[in-house]
Structures are given as structure tokens and as C-alpha cells.
Amino acid sequence: MVDSVWSIWLSAAIGGVLVGMASGGLMLFNGRIAGISGIFHQTVAGSREAWRWTFLAGLVLAGVIAALLYPSLLPAAPMPVSSPAVGGTLKLVAAGLLVGFGTRMGSGCTSGHGVCGLARFSLRSLAAVVTFLSVGIVATFLIGVVGGRA
Amino acid sequence: MRQLSSPIAGLVLGFIFGIGLIVSGMVDPANVKAFLDITGQTYGAWRPQLLAVLGAGVMVTTVIYILAKRRKHPLVEAGFHWPHATVIDRQLIVGSALFGVGWALAGYCPGPALVALGSFSSDAVIFVVAMAAGGSLQHILQHKLAPR
Numbered sequence: 001m002v003d004s005v006w007s008i009w010l011s012a013a014i015g016g017v018l019v020g021m022a023s024g025g026l027m028l029f030n031g032r033i034a035g036i037s038g039i040f041h042q043t044v045a046g047s048r049e050a051w052r053w054t055f056l057a058g059l060v061l062a063g064v065i066a067a068l069l070y071p072s073l074l075p076a077a078p079m080p081v082s083s084p085a086v087g088g089t090l091k092l093v094a095a096g097l098l099v100g101f102g103t104r105m106g107s108g109c110t111s112g113h114g115v116c117g118l119a120r121f122s123l124r125s126l127a128a129v130v131t132f133l134s135v136g137i138v139a140t141f142l143i144g145v146v147g148g149r150a
Numbered sequence: 151m152r153q154l155s156s157p158i159a160g161l162v163l164g165f166i167f168g169i170g171l172i173v174s175g176m177v178d179p180a181n182v183k184a185f186l187d188i189t190g191q192t193y194g195a196w197r198p199q200l201l202a203v204l205g206a207g208v209m210v211t212t213v214i215y216i217l218a219k220r221r222k223h224p225l226v227e228a229g230f231h232w233p234h235a236t237v238i239d240r241q242l243i244v245g246s247a248l249f250g251v252g253w254a255l256a257g258y259c260p261g262p263a264l265v266a267l268g269s270f271s272s273d274a275v276i277f278v279v280a281m282a283a284g285g286s287l288q289h290i291l292q293h294k295l296a297p298r
Contacts, residue, residue, distance in 0.1 A: 011175060012202035014170075014174070015175065016170065017210050018166055018169055018170025019171060019207040020210025021170070023211040024214020025166070025214065028224060029156075030156055030226060033232075036167075036259075036261040040260050040281070040282070044282045045286070051157050051160030055160040056164060058164020058165035058167065059165070061268060062167070062169045063264070063268020065268075066265075066268075073173065074172065074177065092256055093277075094280075095253075095255035096276065096278065096284060098249065099252035099263075100287075101245075102244075102245045102250070102284075105248065105288050105292075106241065106246040106249060108246075109249060110259045111167075113246070114204055115208055116211060119208050123236070124236050127246075128245075135246070135250030135254075136253045137187075141189060143192050144187070144192025
């Protein structure tokens with residue numbers, strides 16, 4: 001058990017190093033902040049800059065490759081065709097709307113404010129990170145209180 | 151050459167970012183939900199490990215940013231686009247708070263949701279479509295309906 005706990009910490013750190021290499025790399029190579037919500041919203045709005053489209057394609061491609069070659073790395077039983085229960089769908093839609101609305105209003109998410117913002121010592125990003133982390137923690141607590149154990 | 155190298159760099163870096171999210175465990179919503187559950191009362195036990203993703207990610211990015219700041223221009227583009235905004239206003243805080251609620255509800259933030267989209271998760275498809283709609287709605291409300 002001790003081993004598995006440490007291996008979870010280790011893989012989290014290794015994943016973080018890769019995320020950091022890609023985030024720093026997007027500035028070093030492309031001169032851009034690796035804020036995924038910003039890149040996503042600009043792309044949905046029809047961005048003409050190719051790097052945004054290819055960066056998102058790279059993210060999606062990582063998921064495709066992992067699903068095909070190393071499915072054990074992914075959450076148990078990804079569901080290719082089955083659809084979740086209606087309650088689950090409503091919750092996903094509400095969550096997606098909130099994340100999309102909120103990240104565009106607040107100009108960033110876990111990557112743009114979290115990784116990139118903290119890495120350039122931005123107080124504005126720190127305020128965003130403290131806000132979404134603490135609200136996320138309180139919301140999780142309330143979900144448990146309401147009893148929506150899911 | 152620049153016309154091709156910029157999107158290629160974007161593709162490779164997006165791919166590395168996605169692999170990092172997968173290896174770290176962030177693509178599994180159960181990990182994220184349990185990470186936010188610091189009292190353990192909602193999902194059984196706190197899983198603090200995602201702190202290491204943020205910690206390692208910030209450290210490595212900080213070092214590369216220091217290297218980038220020594221350069222006149224990035225490797226495959228004409229100029230650096232460092233953010234200039236420093237104001238901590240209601241827009242930033244309310245937006246981040248709404249994001250926090252959605253993040254806790256689904257266990258997805260934008261990056262992991264896009265990776266999960268690639269791994270054929272129907273949950274991620276629904277989430278990402280709603281995320282696109284939410285972002286567009288915010289843009290319309292702010293810029294089209296309420297011009298300053």
C-alpha cells in the first residue's frame with residue numbers, strides 16, 4: 001500500500017513536469033501562455049492562428065493514443081458508446097456551462113492562472129487560483145452535505 | 151518556415167501537455183473530485199496527490215520562463231505575448247468562482263476534458279460541448295448585449 005501511495009505521488013509529479021515542459025515550451029517556442037481555456041475559447045470563436053488549433057489537436061491526440069495503446073493509464077471503463085444516466089448528463093451539462101462561462105469571464109483556468117500565472121508570479125492569477133480552489137473545495141463539501149454522492 | 155514550425159510546435163507541445171495530464175492522473179475525474187474533498191466526507195478520502203502536478207508544473211514552467219525572458223523573441227514566432235493584466239476585479243473573482251463550482255461538479259477542467267474527449271469518453275463529449283456553449287454565452291452577454 002505504501003508503495004502504491006508513493007507511486008501515485010511520483011506519477012503526479014512526473015505528469016506535472018511534462019505539463020510544465022509543455023507550458024514553458026509554448027512560451028519559449030510560440031511566445032504564448034499555455035492557458036487551455038483561453039486557447040479553447042479563441043478556437044471556438046474561429047481563431048485564425050494555426051498554433052491554437054494544433055495545440056488543442058495535440059491534447060486530444062494524447063487522449064486518442066493513450067486510449068489505443070495504454071488504456072490502463074486512463075480512468076476505468078471509458079464509455080465509447082453508452083450514454084450516462086439523465087441525471088448524470090444534466091450534471092455534466094451544468095458543469096460544462098459553468099466551466100466555460102467562468103473561465104472566459106475570469107480569463108483562465110487551472111493551466112493559464114494555475115501553472116502559467118503562478119510561474120510568472122502574477123498576483124492576479126494567484127487570486128484566481130485561491131478562488132477556484134477554495135470554491136471547488138466548498139462546493140465538494142456541499143455536494144456531500146446534500147447527499148449527491150456520485 | 152515559420153508558417154509551418156509554429157503549428158508543429160503547437161501540436162507537439164499540446165501532445166506533451168496531454169500526456170502529462172494523463173500520467174498525472176488529472177484526466178480521471180474521480181481523482182480531481184477526491185482532491186477537492188479535503189475533509190473526505192463526500193468521496194471517502196482526500197487524495198492530495200494532484201498538488202504535485204501543480205507544484206512540479208509551476209516549478210518547471212518558472213525555470214523555462216526565466217530562460218524565455220532572456221531572449222529577444224521566441225523560437226518559432228515573432229514576439230512574446232506576456233499578459234499585461236494585473237487588476238484583481240469582480241470579473242476575475244466571480245468567473246473563477248463559477249469555474250470552481252463546475253470543476254467540483256464534474257471533476258473536469260478544460261485540459262483534462264479535451265484529453266478525455268480524445269479517449270472516447272462520452273462524458274467528456276457532453277462536457278466539452280457545454281463548455282464551448284458556456285464560453286460563447288459569456289462572450290455574448292459581455293460584448294453584444296451590454297456594450298459599454
